[in-house]
Amino acid sequence: MSDVQLTAAVPAVATTGAGRRIGRVPWGYWVAWTWLGSVVLAALFAPLLPLWDPAVPDYSNVFGGITPTHWLGGDTLGRDTFSRVVYGARASLLVGLCAVGMGAVVGGILGMVAGYFRGRVDRILSWIADVVLAFPGLVLIIAIVAVLGASLPNLIAGLAILSVPTFIRLSRATTLVVAQREFVQAARAYGCRPLRIIAREIAPNVVLPVAAYAFIMVGVFIVVEGSLSFLGLGIPPPTPSWGGMIAAGRTELLRFPHISLFPAAVMFLTVLSINYIGERTRKQFEVKEANL
Amino acid sequence: MTDTMPVGATGAPPAPPAAPTGAAGPRRPGRHRHTARYVRARLTHLLLVLLAVTFLSFVVVDLLPGDAAVVVAGENATPEQVQAVRETLQLDRPLLIRYVDWLGGVLTGDLGSSFRTGQPVLEALGERIPVSLQLAVVAQLLALVIAVPLAVYSAYRPGRLLDRTTMTLGFAGAAMPQFVLGMVLIVAFAGGFSSILPATGYTSFFEDPLANLRSIILPCVTLMVAEAAVYRQLLRSDMISTLQEDFILMARSKGLRPRAILLRHALRPSSFSLITLSGVNLGRLIGGTVIVETLFAIPGLGQLIVQAVFNRDYMILQGALLFVAVAYVVINMLIDLLYLVLDPRVRRDV
Numbered sequence: 001m002s003d004v005q006l007t008a009a010v011p012a013v014a015t016t017g018a019g020r021r022i023g024r025v026p027w028g029y030w031v032a033w034t035w036l037g038s039v040v041l042a043a044l045f046a047p048l049l050p051l052w053d054p055a056v057p058d059y060s061n062v063f064g065g066i067t068p069t070h071w072l073g074g075d076t077l078g079r080d081t082f083s084r085v086v087y088g089a090r091a092s093l094l095v096g097l098c099a100v101g102m103g104a105v106v107g108g109i110l111g112m113v114a115g116y117f118r119g120r121v122d123r124i125l126s127w128i129a130d131v132v133l134a135f136p137g138l139v140l141i142i143a144i145v146a147v148l149g150a151s152l153p154n155l156i157a158g159l160a161i162l163s164v165p166t167f168i169r170l171s172r173a174t175t176l177v178v179a180q181r182e183f184v185q186a187a188r189a190y191g192c193r194p195l196r197i198i199a200r201e202i203a204p205n206v207v208l209p210v211a212a213y214a215f216i217m218v219g220v221f222i223v224v225e226g227s228l229s230f231l232g233l234g235i236p237p238p239t240p241s242w243g244g245m246i247a248a249g250r251t252e253l254l255r256f257p258h259i260s261l262f263p264a265a266v267m268f269l270t271v272l273s274i275n276y277i278g279e280r281t282r283k284q285f286e287v288k289e290a291n292l
Numbered sequence: 293m294t295d296t297m298p299v300g301a302t303g304a305p306p307a308p309p310a311a312p313t314g315a316a317g318p319r320r321p322g323r324h325r326h327t328a329r330y331v332r333a334r335l336t337h338l339l340l341v342l343l344a345v346t347f348l349s350f351v352v353v354d355l356l357p358g359d360a361a362v363v364v365a366g367e368n369a370t371p372e373q374v375q376a377v378r379e380t381l382q383l384d385r386p387l388l389i390r391y392v393d394w395l396g397g398v399l400t401g402d403l404g405s406s407f408r409t410g411q412p413v414l415e416a417l418g419e420r421i422p423v424s425l426q427l428a429v430v431a432q433l434l435a436l437v438i439a440v441p442l443a444v445y446s447a448y449r450p451g452r453l454l455d456r457t458t459m460t461l462g463f464a465g466a467a468m469p470q471f472v473l474g475m476v477l478i479v480a481f482a483g484g485f486s487s488i489l490p491a492t493g494y495t496s497f498f499e500d501p502l503a504n505l506r507s508i509i510l511p512c513v514t515l516m517v518a519e520a521a522v523y524r525q526l527l528r529s530d531m532i533s534t535l536q537e538d539f540i541l542m543a544r545s546k547g548l549r550p551r552a553i554l555l556r557h558a559l560r561p562s563s564f565s566l567i568t569l570s571g572v573n574l575g576r577l578i579g580g581t582v583i584v585e586t587l588f589a590i591p592g593l594g595q596l597i598v599q600a601v602f603n604r605d606y607m608i609l610q611g612a613l614l615f616v617a618v619a620y621v622v623i624n625m626l627i628d629l630l631y632l633v634l635d636p637r638v639r640r641d642v
Contacts, residue, residue: 127340127341130337131341131345134341134342134616134621135348136616138594138597139352139597142598143601146601227471230583231582243469246472247471257479260472264475267472268464268468272463275467276463279525
């Protein structure tokens, strides 16, 4: 650190920030939480809010611009874009949270089992994870949608299955490290049963990295759901979803860009907030600073 | 650490792909023998994965609703015609027998032909694979070319303007869904505000190299943006931790220039996660990028697969999935071997 020419000015929290200086939080962090909080609250309480019915066409509002009554204008059928964006948040968040939640729980547990017991269990689980990863995810989703029908629960199930292998790998890798620690050895020496060790000693140490990753995965799945709806494979039409709304405005993109633009912007800001918060949260566990 | 890590030293079934540096075991004299064993174990594992994937795809396809024979024979076919189609396509035989039959074909280089068009599967794949391959490779290269220098400089001067700017841009890029980015690019460059690039379509490189490059610019940029953002972030943080190591201090005390330290000493040991991730991404992209292909009307593997699912074109689907799985598996294996080349420590520990 003494070399003047090479010493990097250690910046404030924003970039390399370790958790030590939690006091100074960049304003972007609060903006991200505020945005995410409003989206979640709006989605939760959508039926209670004074919104237009998201499903009722209004022929006076077709391609409508921004007006005091229709804050974000109307879509190709004249439905209120603002109301549809709010209701679309329900679908997007529901898919993201449920799929990731299921994937994280199942994958996390399987990963701990694989990482703790090693041997045959590990081999079989790793193999299963590899098989699912080598299978193109989209085909699996299409197949599930085709077999069971396009619906919210089926979509969630499909995405959850796809996310399990990654969680298995993550939780397995973390478990391998944690299982070497003294307190685990001590528990083993006490004669604790393996399941107890996994639940009481290992799980608390695996939860954090898995949760941090899961948080970011919610953002990924919001995009995936959007992409599927964009392809016409997601949540079936009358239900509003961000991807579906963006796709619906595609034909009028040049004349009335706002139809696609507003849902796209909301989706973008939501995913951005999630990524930003996730990245910061992850960094708080990381104590690294450059000293070249 | 070593006593609890079972090493594939028993010669028994393939060791699971443990983290390469973690598998420290009793050292043996013949290094090459170890490498060979490692490769063999990986191969067995991968072969099993391939078998499972292809069988799984048979099952999935079989579960798809709607009788393939009805779909192929057409809506107005009589039951007799449907039955005839079913027999010609041998759809009346049990799943397992069809699978074994298909596997036999694969081993002799015969992937069958499309139920719909009668086109041999190999030929159909041959048309699509170069397209997907070009998109995938170009997009990956673009992402790396953009991300690596930015990451190296950001790690060298963290918190400076370039670091902060690229980080903000990276967050934006990573949060931008491909289909939105693609739409924006089309509006901006291909029809909306300007039409300097074609919005849709694909021209083969051998037909017209210039038109080919023009036709893949927008799709590749669409594919590349989010990846470049992630790569920069990943390499930057790995690099920052490498820069704290003793050998960097050593290099500095020898008076080496920062450029030499960064590029010759720090980059290689920092590149492992980056290589892993870009390998995974390359495998994924080669398997087709349905969103981008749909948006830009590019005849790649992704489109082929989706159409095959909807058309119940089993043979095409099986062949395409086989290729995707092989690509994924081979790339992963190559990356494992690349570790051996890049890092002597891994070579020793295998």
